[in-house]
Amino acid sequence: MSSGLRVKNLSFRYGARVALDDVNLSIDPGAFAALLGPNGAGKSTLFGLLTRLFTTENGTISIAGHDLSRDPRAALGAMGVVFQQPTLDLDLSVEQNLRYFAALHGISGRDAGVRIGAALDRLGMAERAREKVRALNGGHRRRTEIARALLHRPKILLLDEATVGLDAAARQSITAHVHDLCANDGMTVLWATHLTDEVYDTDRLFILHRGKILQDGITRDIAGDRDLKSVFLSQTGAEA
Amino acid sequence: MSPYLTSLIAIVKREALRFVHQRERFIAALVRPLVWLLVFAAGFRAALGLSIIPPYQTYITYETYIVPGLCGMILLFNGMQSSLSLVYDREMGSMRLLLTSPLPRWWLLLCRLIGATVISVLQVYAFLLIAYLFGIDLPPMGYVAVLPALIICGVMLGALGLALSSIIKQLENFAGVMNFVIFPMFFLSSALYPLWKMAESSPLLHDICAVNPFTHGVELIRFALYLDLNLPALGWTVLAAVGFLMLAMWGYDPARGLIRRKG
Numbered sequence: 001m002s003s004g005l006r007v008k009n010l011s012f013r014y015g016a017r018v019a020l021d022d023v024n025l026s027i028d029p030g031a032f033a034a035l036l037g038p039n040g041a042g043k044s045t046l047f048g049l050l051t052r053l054f055t056t057e058n059g060t061i062s063i064a065g066h067d068l069s070r071d072p073r074a075a076l077g078a079m080g081v082v083f084q085q086p087t088l089d090l091d092l093s094v095e096q097n098l099r100y101f102a103a104l105h106g107i108s109g110r111d112a113g114v115r116i117g118a119a120l121d122r123l124g125m126a127e128r129a130r131e132k133v134r135a136l137n138g139g140h141r142r143r144t145e146i147a148r149a150l151l152h153r154p155k156i157l158l159l160d161e162a163t164v165g166l167d168a169a170a171r172q173s174i175t176a177h178v179h180d181l182c183a184n185d186g187m188t189v190l191w192a193t194h195l196t197d198e199v200y201d202t203d204r205l206f207i208l209h210r211g212k213i214l215q216d217g218i219t220r221d222i223a224g225d226r227d228l229k230s231v232f233l234s235q236t237g238a239e240a
Numbered sequence: 241m242s243p244y245l246t247s248l249i250a251i252v253k254r255e256a257l258r259f260v261h262q263r264e265r266f267i268a269a270l271v272r273p274l275v276w277l278l279v280f281a282a283g284f285r286a287a288l289g290l291s292i293i294p295p296y297q298t299y300i301t302y303e304t305y306i307v308p309g310l311c312g313m314i315l316l317f318n319g320m321q322s323s324l325s326l327v328y329d330r331e332m333g334s335m336r337l338l339l340t341s342p343l344p345r346w347w348l349l350l351c352r353l354i355g356a357t358v359i360s361v362l363q364v365y366a367f368l369l370i371a372y373l374f375g376i377d378l379p380p381m382g383y384v385a386v387l388p389a390l391i392i393c394g395v396m397l398g399a400l401g402l403a404l405s406s407i408i409k410q411l412e413n414f415a416g417v418m419n420f421v422i423f424p425m426f427f428l429s430s431a432l433y434p435l436w437k438m439a440e441s442s443p444l445l446h447d448i449c450a451v452n453p454f455t456h457g458v459e460l461i462r463f464a465l466y467l468d469l470n471l472p473a474l475g476w477t478v479l480a481a482v483g484f485l486m487l488a489m490w491g492y493d494p495a496r497g498l499i500r501r502k503g
Contacts (some may be wrong), residue, residue: 106243108241
């Protein structure tokens with residue numbers, strides 16, 4: 001199957017240090033996949049490669065059927081990204097931020113307005129369109145970034161530690177929102193996190209540790225009778 | 241509208257909006273050359289005798305001499321600041337956002353460069369207006385003729401900043417760039433003294449000044465202000481701009497990976 005997100009035999013090193021070691025991911029269209037790993041596991045490196053911030057010759061990445069190295073523009077166009085670092089202009093309004101991003105994808109004028117309205121509505125942010133980002137709390141800023149990532153109607157949504165720095169309520173709400181996107185809109189999601197409570201029982205789960213995929217399956221099957229947190233800690237924490 | 245044009249307009253507009261919101265930056269960028277013009281030049285006019293050299297056709301005051309150099313100074317500081325703010329303000333996030341656009345990377349970098357140059361050129365005009373109010377007389381048409389020179393020089397210096405921002409991995413503060421790029425470029429140029437004056441004190445210094453692309457940028461501006469075209473200066477400035485731009489594209493090439501971060 002060609003669509004969804006496919007990563008094959010991906011390796012990457014910073015000088016002598018191996019950051020990713022023969023990583024394989026295969027996520028079917030419409031699936032929510034959680035990439036769970038402790039800090040330093042290689043999640044950010046993987047996101048750097050998936051978003052083509054940098055490239056490697058070892059391995060292939062295919063986004064919605066487009067090979068990232070052979071057809072980077074089609075692959076990037078099919079992908080929405082929420083970065084770990086905040087990427088909003090604080091002095092601009094929510095709408096201005098979204099318009100800027102739409103234009104980077106070649107969307108302008110009335111079409112941009114319609115998409116912005118729909119995306120903000122989807123994330124419950126419609127009434128805040130004209131507010132300056134500086135005036136928003138962390139949860140609403142994240143929602144703005146997720147709404148922005150949906151503007152060009154991507155097939156795949158990548159989120160790198162999207163709940164970092166948020167309080168428990170905002171964290172839960174964002175996690176639920178993105179699961180909804182997946183269930184209701186058929187979006188394929190890759191959700192990187194180090195927090196086990198953001199992973200649902202029915203999610204596809206990859207556990208990444210020291211650049212290697214330790215587990216690949218449905219969360220419920222991996223956890224078995226134990227809770228995910230203790231499984232995760234026993235696999236990654238014990239040897240750390 | 242073509243996606244290329246749409247993105248160009250959006251990127252320039254964003255730079256302009258950011259600039260409007262950062263009034264301190266605008267004031268700092270204006271105060272710096274004005275201090276040079278009103279304090280430094282006033283003190284030096286008595287000490288420095290200037291002979292008549294092209295493009296001037298009559299004796300000029302020292303204040304008049306350094307105006308093009310100070311225009312260059314604004315472009316130099318802005319070029320460094322706007323690009324290095326990417327690293328300096330930990331703005332890497334918004335750069336990453338820019339680079340995930342499906343448009344070609346060279347185009348996105350070029351748009352950002354154009355946006356930064358537009359802002360720089362506007363600041364130069366604000367400076368020229370204040371200088372005029374303080375009695376610096378230039379040919380009226382010079383204000384128009386200088387525009388292309390400012391754009392070329394601004395692109396050249398902005399490209400240098402962009403190249404540096406991709407190559408310098410960690411930039412603790414702006415001081416390093418001040419010491420190793422801005423100050424040498426500014427002082428080892430024809431901005432403050434004509435090159436023949438440099439040659440009198442040291443032939444080596446003169447030679448260094450003569451190869452400094454900033455010298456050529458300043459001379460291009462100086463001649464344009466007096467409705468004259470300095471072809472060698474134009475050639476060197478364009479050549480330097482192309483060179484710096486290629487270095488920047490190389491630095492931001494994903495396969496080169498100079499923007500790689502620790503995982």
